[in-house]
Amino acid sequence: xxxxxxxxxxxxxxxxxxxxxxxxxxxxxxxxxxxxxxxxxxxxxxxxxxxxxxxxxxxxxxxxxxxxxxxxxxxxxxxxxxxxxxxxxxxxxxxxxxxxxxxxxxxxxxxxxxxxxxxxxxxxxxxxxxxxxxxxxxxxxxxxxxxxxxxxxxxxxxxxxxxxxxxxxxxxxxxxxxxxxxxxxxxxxxxxxxxxxxxxxxxxxxxxxxxxxxxxxxxxxxxxxxxxxxxxxxxxxxxxxxxxxxxxxxxxxxxxxxxxxxxxxxxxxxxxxxxxxxxxxxxxxxxxxxxxxxxxxxxxxxxxxxxxxxxxxxxxxxxxxxxxxxxxxxxxxxxxxxxxxxxxxxxxxxxxxxxxxxxxxxxxxxxxxxxxxxxxxxxxxxxxxxxxxxxxxxxxxxxxxxxxxxxxxxxxxxxxxxxxxxxxxxxxxxxxxxxxxxxxxxxxxxxxxxxxxxxxxxxxxxxxxxxxxxxxxxxxxxxxxxxxxxxxxxxxxxxxxxxxxxxxxxxxxxxxxxxxxxxxxxxxxxxxxxxxxxxxxxxxxxxxxxxxxxxxxxxxxxxxxxxxxxxxxxxxxxxxxxx
Amino acid sequence: xxxxxxxxxxxxxxxxxxxxxxxxxxxxxxxxxxxxxxxxxxxxxxxxxxxxxxxxxxxxxxxxxxxxxxxxxxxxxxxxxx
Numbered sequence: 001x002x003x004x005x006x007x008x009x010x011x012x013x014x015x016x017x018x019x020x021x022x023x024x025x026x027x028x029x030x031x032x033x034x035x036x037x038x039x040x041x042x043x044x045x046x047x048x049x050x051x052x053x054x055x056x057x058x059x060x061x062x063x064x065x066x067x068x069x070x071x072x073x074x075x076x077x078x079x080x081x082x083x084x085x086x087x088x089x090x091x092x093x094x095x096x097x098x099x100x101x102x103x104x105x106x107x108x109x110x111x112x113x114x115x116x117x118x119x120x121x122x123x124x125x126x127x128x129x130x131x132x133x134x135x136x137x138x139x140x141x142x143x144x145x146x147x148x149x150x151x152x153x154x155x156x157x158x159x160x161x162x163x164x165x166x167x168x169x170x171x172x173x174x175x176x177x178x179x180x181x182x183x184x185x186x187x188x189x190x191x192x193x194x195x196x197x198x199x200x201x202x203x204x205x206x207x208x209x210x211x212x213x214x215x216x217x218x219x220x221x222x223x224x225x226x227x228x229x230x231x232x233x234x235x236x237x238x239x240x241x242x243x244x245x246x247x248x249x250x251x252x253x254x255x256x257x258x259x260x261x262x263x264x265x266x267x268x269x270x271x272x273x274x275x276x277x278x279x280x281x282x283x284x285x286x287x288x289x290x291x292x293x294x295x296x297x298x299x300x301x302x303x304x305x306x307x308x309x310x311x312x313x314x315x316x317x318x319x320x321x322x323x324x325x326x327x328x329x330x331x332x333x334x335x336x337x338x339x340x341x342x343x344x345x346x347x348x349x350x351x352x353x354x355x356x357x358x359x360x361x362x363x364x365x366x367x368x369x370x371x372x373x374x375x376x377x378x379x380x381x382x383x384x385x386x387x388x389x390x391x392x393x394x395x396x397x398x399x400x401x402x403x404x405x406x407x408x409x410x411x412x413x414x415x416x417x418x419x420x421x422x423x424x425x426x427x428x429x430x431x432x433x434x435x436x437x438x439x440x441x442x443x444x445x446x447x448x449x450x451x452x453x454x455x456x457x458x459x460x461x462x463x464x465x466x467x468x469x470x471x472x473x474x475x476x477x478x479x480x481x482x483x484x485x486x487x488x489x490x491x492x493x494x495x496x497x498x499x500x501x502x503x504x505x506x507x508x509x510x511x512x513x514x515x516x517x518x519x520x521x522x523x524x525x526x527x528x529x530x531x532x533x534x535x536x537x538x539x540x541x542x543x544x545x546x547x548x549x550x551x552x553x554x555x556x557x558x559x560x561x562x563x564x565x566x567x568x569x570x571x572x573x574x575x576x577x578x579x
Numbered sequence: 580x581x582x583x584x585x586x587x588x589x590x591x592x593x594x595x596x597x598x599x600x601x602x603x604x605x606x607x608x609x610x611x612x613x614x615x616x617x618x619x620x621x622x623x624x625x626x627x628x629x630x631x632x633x634x635x636x637x638x639x640x641x642x643x644x645x646x647x648x649x650x651x652x653x654x655x656x657x658x659x660x661x
Binding site for chain 1: 623
């Protein structure tokens, strides 16, 4: 095929073979990559520029077979068919070279298609480490298409691949379809030699983390360790970096501005907020440039950073699929299977990517349960950071009731939804990748991509939230809302009207809403009830929009109904239980 | 030798797949990993309370739900590498 006729490159391969890293290398588009099957749940498109030419590159979600077994694979296969008809595309079939045999099954299916193919042996550096030898020349001869080797994570081999794209050829291998696996076995026997195989530490770890006797204790210990690391880094950043920055440096220009604006009460209120004892208080003043900046960058961002650091490590190491296996039974209680734990974990960072990743679940019912549970009972990092800020001073007595309540809601809510919705719980069917030592640069890049998303997505809502709260205060609307809802909230949940308003503001941004509770001088009981109800009630605007996009208006309304009832019941129960 | 399904046999041993006692859907999913009659696989572990079975086939580890594992009928071929 002539180079100038290639319009599109499709990256096709099994899940978790590094397609997204290669995509990122070809297009320069930053994407999230991890070490578990199904990280890419939507098509990613980008452009590869060669000279003045632009070629579209499509990162097709991973599939094990061209005979689709799930809706996601079906979409992948249909996409391939369309490109074949258009006759302007080539396929880069990405293979995990440490796993030649399983990967070639798809390759053999791809070679039957009427489309030029290049085979790319990725993870080529690892092959040498584990003592596998692959005869690339011989493989090329057998398959009848060019074979290139790459180590995408470090970029090795990518340049050569790009300059040789025009060598893509249609496959010339012939075999009987029902003997496909036999053919694969024959090819592997011919091109692959396993020279030596010694048990590495990572392989030992692999055994320990899959046998229940050792895996369950290890998982519990790990969860605690990671929780403490998240807190340690988050708090450390706040105490030694951000608080000093806000209190010693940023305070000067803001105080200066406060003096300039003092002529206009309204402007001063919006930008600086109220002075507490004649001074700016970042937590209580509630202006755009004081509390607004402080909530997002001084309190939430450090936790978001430390959470994503830990999460990225877990993702890249390959531990998450093991966690899915260990927790499969527990996830079945709430009507999901083990893979459901991955969206939940992502949800602890931010519900939006968590909801998107529920696409790895097979059925609509599972997705509805996962999304509803997440938006009700998984507090995102913004919320968690604020809860720690507000209740941290009470220690375990303040934090535990909130999280224990949320966990119990997760469990019972899931059981109830499972009971009332029809359908079977699909079974887990999951490839468990080998452990890999996370590649530091790649990991940091991923943290950076996520931090950028957070800042871009959260900032407008945080500022808008604070702006609206100030407007509402200025026009006494909050007093009015408090008056009409106050009695109700006081009677059922023992929380004052101002806290009730915070729950309504929570629709925009949870962290701002929790911030509103700070100046109210609430007692422990009131704080626990109002933060828990805040966590349960309306997900923030961004989450709401994502749910609408993912499951449609009808299910969104259903989910919201469940959420309102849960918040109401929980508020009443907590009010009765807590002395 | 008596035929058993994958949930009934011991971890750490290798087996020959005799039959996939399931519908076309299960067969297709298992086929994608090369789990077809005649192939050798090694059972690595099973989780408590009817949890998933982890097996190793062609250098790949796969976790399969209990119900699906019940559909894989195997015959032991002695201990050793799978």
